[in-house]
Amino acid sequence: MPLKADLDAIDWKILRELQGDGRMTNVELSNRVGISAPPCLRRVKRLEEAGIIRGYRALLNAPALGLDVVAFCLVGLHHQADAELRIFAERTRGWPIVRDAWMVSGESDFLLHCVASDLGAFQSFVIEELTSTPNVDTVRTALTIRRVKDEGLVSFAQP
Amino acid sequence: MPLKADLDAIDWKILRELQGDGRMTNVELSNRVGISAPPCLRRVKRLEEAGIIRGYRALLNAPALGLDVVAFCLVGLHHQADAELRIFAERTRGWPIVRDAWMVSGESDFLLHCVASDLGAFQSFVIEELTSTPNVDTVRTALTIRRVKDEGLVSFAQP
DNA sequence: CAAAATCACGCAAGATTCTTGCGTATTACC
DNA sequence: GGTAATACGCAAGAATCTTGCGTGATTTTG
Incomplete structure (x- = not known):
């Protein structure tokens, strides 16, 4: 699990978008970050496997x-x-x-x-x-x- | 948006599961909470619309x-x-x-x-x-x- | 107490999305 | 300049989402 991985601008966009809406579909995400769906999904998977994305959580209203x-x-x-x-x-x-x-x-x-x-x-x-x-x-x-x-x-x- | 909505045991299970993994597919979620996919999705939608689920967020590794x-x-x-x-x-x-x-x-x-x-x-x-x-x-x-x-x-x- | 209404479930089918394999283009490195 | 590595996009099959509909259970109402 490489730390301080070298992320490019698209990776950062992905992180920001998934932080704003962690349940966004991959096609929507790919549109927002400006690449097609398959490489977008591969990037997300890689970020997950690298431990950069630790998980996803529903935010609840206390x-x-x-x-x-x-x-x-x-x-x-x-x-x-x-x-x-x-x-x-x-x-x-x-x-x-x-x-x-x-x-x-x-x-x-x-x-x-x-x-x-x-x-x-x-x-x-x-x-x-x-x-x-x-x-x-x-x-x-x-x-x-x-x-x-x-x-x-x-x-x-x-x- | 009703506050302190009356949630049953299945709703609480849904909330716990989505808190543990907010990106779980609806079919997986429905299996875990013990009902079929369509009513499960309807419950999630209702929880979202009621504001009980405020959103979803990717958790990142600082x-x-x-x-x-x-x-x-x-x-x-x-x-x-x-x-x-x-x-x-x-x-x-x-x-x-x-x-x-x-x-x-x-x-x-x-x-x-x-x-x-x-x-x-x-x-x-x-x-x-x-x-x-x-x-x-x-x-x-x-x-x-x-x-x-x-x-x-x-x-x-x-x- | 019975009839009606309401509610939520599950099935099924079409639409969407996911996922993988593959060919191509760009970049890095000899 | 050639080669290797990387990442992209397209396409197709698999999986999932989503909606409509019928059924059964519970609640409300007369």
């Missing part, structure tokens, strides 16, 4: 699904030895409220992106689960008010 | 694209009047380094999810753009070390 609370938690641990970090990382995978999690450097050690059906559920998670987890030192939470920007990974960088 | 720095910025403003919040929100949309942004409540006012090709680019952004933006008071950054969890919105809640 409030419409009854998930009214989106929040972030900044978690600081007492001990940051590798083993401790791994243990906490593994814990995050077991919490369904946590949807994404990042190990970070700075004032905190982890950033958790959380979704819950209501404030009570989120508070219960923070108090009963998170802060009572061994080795957790500090938890700072930020409730989201609204999403201000939501784009994919690329919309700009093109060689 | 390091493979030469984007080696992923970081979060917690931004506090001096003034949080509605107009000021809108102005800053609009700014975030103009910064290509910022990929997602949330307005939050708590110690900060905005959380920015940033991607840059290298540390220098990110630092330039923070120093030359972000902290020098009018009304910006505090900026705390957290560089990500690695992603520990990356799932969609739902994997659990089902009625």
Whole structure:
């Protein structure tokens, strides 16, 4: 799996288009990027096999699904030895409220992106689960008010 | 667009499957959720039209694209009047380094999810753009070390 | 309680798309 | 200048999408 593959302008267009609409048909995609369907499909396959396209995901509407609370938690641990970090990382995978999690450097050690059906559920998670987890030192939470920007990974960088 | 639509078990399965692989063919999806292709497609269309499925997106591999720095910025403003919040929100949309942004409540006012090709680019952004933006008071950054969890919105809640 | 209405399913068929093989043109490299 | 490698586009068969229609189950209504 070659990293930093050499992508040409058409590859970047493909990435941008599929980021905007990951279910676009290959013929539509090929029209937009200006080549015919077969080579376009071959390029997409190659991008997938190279791991540049990691996958495709439907984007869901949280409030419409009854998930009214989106929040972030900044978690600081007492001990940051590798083993401790791994243990906490593994814990995050077991919490369904946590949807994404990042190990970070700075004032905190982890950033958790959380979704819950209501404030009570989120508070219960923070108090009963998170802060009572061994080795957790500090938890700072930020409730989201609204999403201000939501784009994919690329919309700009093109060689 | 009905919110909190009444979804049955099959709808939830569809959402989970499309979150795992948004490009799955409809016949494959219909097999997985246990109904035939036509009603399955009708359900997907309905979920899309109801706004429950907001769209589809290809997930890209940041390091493979030469984007080696992923970081979060917690931004506090001096003034949080509605107009000021809108102005800053609009700014975030103009910064290509910022990929997602949330307005939050708590110690900060905005959380920015940033991607840059290298540390220098990110630092330039923070120093030359972000902290020098009018009304910006505090900026705390957290560089990500690695992603520990990356799932969609739902994997659990089902009625 | 029964009749009607509504809803969602599955089958089938035409339209579209996917997918592969193949020939050709462009580019890179001796 | 010749050769190899690469990527394109065309064409055809396979797969999928998409729509209309009939049937059965559940709900609503009289």
